[in-house]
Every structure is written in structure tokens, then in C-alpha cells.
Amino acid sequence: MSGREENQQLPGTGLIAILGAGSLGRLWAGYLSAGKVAFVPRHGSADVSGADSLSYRLQRFDGSAASVSIPWLTSSSEQPSVLLVTTKAGDTLGALESRLPELPCDTPIVLFQNGMGSQQAVAERWPRRPILAASTTEGANRPQQGQTVHAGRGETRVGALTDRARPFVKPVVQALAASGLKVHAEPDIRQRLWDKLIVNAGINAFTAILNCRNGDILNSRFYLERIDDLCAEIAAVLEAEGGRPLTPAMIRERIETVAQSTANNTSSMLSDRQKGRTTEIDFINGYVARRGQAHGIEVPVNQMLTERVQQLSADPEAGRPGNQNKPGAS
Numbered sequence: 001m002s003g004r005e006e007n008q009q010l011p012g013t014g015l016i017a018i019l020g021a022g023s024l025g026r027l028w029a030g031y032l033s034a035g036k037v038a039f040v041p042r043h044g045s046a047d048v049s050g051a052d053s054l055s056y057r058l059q060r061f062d063g064s065a066a067s068v069s070i071p072w073l074t075s076s077s078e079q080p081s082v083l084l085v086t087t088k089a090g091d092t093l094g095a096l097e098s099r100l101p102e103l104p105c106d107t108p109i110v111l112f113q114n115g116m117g118s119q120q121a122v123a124e125r126w127p128r129r130p131i132l133a134a135s136t137t138e139g140a141n142r143p144q145q146g147q148t149v150h151a152g153r154g155e156t157r158v159g160a161l162t163d164r165a166r167p168f169v170k171p172v173v174q175a176l177a178a179s180g181l182k183v184h185a186e187p188d189i190r191q192r193l194w195d196k197l198i199v200n201a202g203i204n205a206f207t208a209i210l211n212c213r214n215g216d217i218l219n220s221r222f223y224l225e226r227i228d229d230l231c232a233e234i235a236a237v238l239e240a241e242g243g244r245p246l247t248p249a250m251i252r253e254r255i256e257t258v259a260q261s262t263a264n265n266t267s268s269m270l271s272d273r274q275k276g277r278t279t280e281i282d283f284i285n286g287y288v289a290r291r292g293q294a295h296g297i298e299v300p301v302n303q304m305l306t307e308r309v310q311q312l313s314a315d316p317e318a319g320r321p322g323n324q325n326k327p328g329a330s
């Protein structure tokens with residue numbers, strides 16, 4: 001092991017800063033020790049409507065609920081020891097562009113985005129900073145204002161994206177594990193991101209297009225007529241990218257196992273559609289399509305799903321319940 005890979009202590013006094021005070025950010029903040037966590041305000045909204053903290057109720061997975069109040073980081077706050085980034089994939093680069101100039105170069109940054117593409121963009125933009133990625137199967141949502149629900153218990157794997165991040169993996173895992181959530185060091189975070197991307201690529205767009213819960217795609221003609229071609233495209237792109245090879249049948253099995261085990265879930269993409277928010281399609285099927293095109297691999301199903309979900313975003317009526325009669329969405 002080179003000197004660079006030896007564990008390095010986190011800088012500062014242990015404060016964990018979180019950029020992106022949404023569902024996942026509030027989940028982590030709520031489980032981490034009070035007094036050791038702060039939210040980073042959106043650039044230009046430093047006073048956050050005059051409030052110096054964000055208060056909400058966290059419903060924990062064990063059913064208990066707690067009132068949580070997390071301070072906003074201000075210019076007079078201590079420097080954070082680590083920055084967790086829990087913005088959506090499409091917002092991440094912009095959010096960091098505006099906030100990183102204030103952060104010392106040795107502060108580890110942990111990216112929690114689903115899909116792929118946004119993490120690479122950040123690592124390429126700041127190759128000399130310690131940039132890590134996390135792949136998490138924890139689930140959080142906000143059914144109403146002021147309430148955050150820990151809806152699914154999972155685990156979180158953290159690994160290095162840039163060389164500078166390697167010595168920080170273990171101390172970051174330790175710091176996050178203080179939450180009581182399951183956190184592990186991941187030697188091959190790229191593969192982990194792909195593993196999750198595969199499942200999201202086979203479920204999310206179908207649910208958004210069909211306007212249905214995860215399990216319902218399995219009985220839909222639209223899904224059944226396309227899933228084998230989709231899995232073949234993913235297998236070819238994964239192999240060309242140097243990932244652990246998987247056959248199309250293995251990919252389909254993974255997708256359908258998760259669709260069954262989360263049958264009653266509203267996927268994050270359908271939820272974004274229903275709320276009129278930008279989806280992460282460009283970082284899921286859109287990413288597979290872009291990487292396929294870069295390798296000269298034909299990716300018509302990934303391309304079609306990407307375009308269909310993009311069109312849904314442009315036409316808010318298309319994704320509403322009861323409006324499933326768009327051509328092809330059978």
C-alpha cells in the first residue's frame with residue numbers, strides 16, 4: 001500500500017456538512033449525532049429565510065419519531081470534516097461549483113446521487129480533491145411538509161473516486177456509521193454504482209411511462225416486449241465499460257427480483273414525474289445510451305426510454321394517474 005492509501009484522519013473537529021436538504025439529506029442529518037451535523041444553504045440564500053436551523057420530524061424505520069433541528073452552516077461555523085452531497089444528479093455539479101470554492105481542498109466530499117455520470121463529472125472537474133461516492137439502498141421520502149420518513153432500511157457503500165480520496169474511505173465510513181445506519185467501505189464503488197444503475201434502468205423509466213408501481217411493470221406488455229432487448233444493451237455497454245460481465249438473463253433476473261421485492265413502491269422517477277420535478281433519466285437510461293454510443297453499441301431501447309421520459313417532463317399531463325393511453329404505453 002502506498003503512503004497515500006494509508007488511512008488519513010478527517011480534517012476539522014468532526015462536523016458533517018450536508019449539501020441538499022431533501023429526503024436523503026434529512027435522513028442522514030436525523031440519524032447523525034445532534035451538534036455534529038449542519039446543512040449547507042443553497043448559494044445566495046445564506047440567511048435561509050432568517051432561520052438558523054431546519055426543523056422537521058423524522059419517522060425512523062423502527063416506527064419511533066423524533067423532532068430534529070439541524071443548523072444551517074454559516075460563514076462563522078467551524079470548517080466541516082466531510083461534505084455529504086445529497087442533491088439530485090442533475091443539480092450536483094452546479095451546487096458544488098457554487099459551494100466548493102469556500103471549502104478547503106482536503107475536505108472529503110461524498111456524492112450520494114443515483115445513476116451514473118454526475119459522479120464522474122464531479123471527479124473530472126476536481127481531480128485533486130478527495131471525491132468519494134456512496135451507493136445507498138436506504139429509502140427516505142417526505143410525504144408532507146415538515147415530515148421525513150425512513151421508508152426503507154438498506155445499507156450504504158462508500159468508495160473512492162479520485163486518488164486523493166482513498167485514505168479517507170475508512171474515516172468517512174466510521175463517521176457515517178456513527179448514525180447507526182449500516183455503512184461499509186467499498187473497494188470498487190464504480191461496480192456498485194453500475195449494480196444499482198442496472199436495476200434502476202430496468203424499473204424506473206417503465207414506471208414513469210406506465211404511471212404504475214414497481215411490481216406492475218412485470219405484467220405490462222410495454223415492459224415485456226422490451227425488457228430482453230434492454231438487458232442485452234445494458235450487458236454490452238457494461239462489458240465495454242470494463243464492468244463485471246453479466247448476461248442479459250442475469251440482468252433481467254436482478255431487475256425483476258427488485259421489482260417484486262418493491263412491488264408496492266412508487267419509484268423515485270414516477271414520484272418526480274407526479275410532483276412535476278426533473279427526473280434523473282439522463283443519469284440512468286440516458287447514461288447507458290451515452291456510453292453505448294461512445295462505444296459504437298446500438299442502444300435503441302435505452303434511447304427510447306430516455307426520450308419518452310424527457311417528453312413526459314415536457315408534457316405534465318402525460319404522467320398523471322388515469323392518463324396511460326399514450327401510444328406504446330400499453
Ligand SMILES: NC(=O)C1=CN([C@@H]2O[C@H](COP(=O)(O)OP(=O)(O)OC[C@H]3O[C@@H](n4cnc5c(N)ncnc54)[C@H](OP(=O)(O)O)[C@@H]3O)[C@@H](O)[C@H]2O)C=CC1
Pocket residue numbers: 019020021022023024025040041042043086087088089091094095112113114115136137138139140141268280
Ligand atoms: N430519497 C432516497 O431514498 C434516495 C435518494 N438517492 C439519491 O439521492 C439524491 C437526492 O435524492 P432525494 O433526497 O430523494 O432528493 P430531494 O429532491 O428530496 O433532495 C434534493 C435536495 O437538494 C436541494 N438542492 C438542489 N439544488 C441545490 C443547490 N444548488 N444547493 C443546495 N441544495 C440544492 C433541493 O432543494 P429544493 O427542494 O429547494 O429544490 C432538495 O432539497 C438523488 O440522486 C437520489 O437518486 C439515493 C438513494 C435513496
Ligand SMILES: CC(C)(CO)C(=O)C(=O)O
Pocket residue numbers: 114199200203204214258262265266267268269
Ligand atoms: C429500486 C427502486 C426502483 C425502488 O423504488 C429505486 O431505487 C428507485 O425508485 O429509484
